[in-house]
Amino acid sequence: LPINWPSPLHNKxxxxxxxxxxLPQPAPGTYVCVGCRKGTYVVTMSMAVEVEAQSRRAYEFRQQKRERYQAIQETSERRSEERDYAR
Incomplete structure (x- = not known):
């Protein structure tokens, strides 16, 4: 693969x-190349499993980040309301 290849999961x-x-594919099989439409590439079961696992990890990371942000927002709003009530 070329040095500037996006990731080992991108298919040649x-x-x-x-x-x-x-792009990485989450299902095994033979696919037609999107770039030239003349060639194909093969996705093995192990490659598909890794793509699925990475997708799941990325989703979980974004979900955790979203939950942390929401908790910070709720804490900030609660403190603001408490300050307003104390006045």
């Missing part, structure tokens, strides 16, 4: 001159 086309980094 079977056409030697095509350098399009096809």
């Amino acid at each position: 086309c079977s056409q030697g001159n095509c350098m399009y980094p096809n």
Whole structure:
């Protein structure tokens, strides 16, 4: 793979001159290259499992970040209301 390849999970086309980094796929199978539409690439079961696992980790990370932000917002609003009530 070229040095500037996005990730090992991006798929290389079977056409030697095509350098399009096809997106990771969550299901095994043979896919047509999006870049040249002439070549194909194969996604194995282990590759698909890794894509699914990374997607799940990314979702969980965003969910945790969202929950932390919401908790901070709620705490800030509660403190603001308490200050207003104390006046």
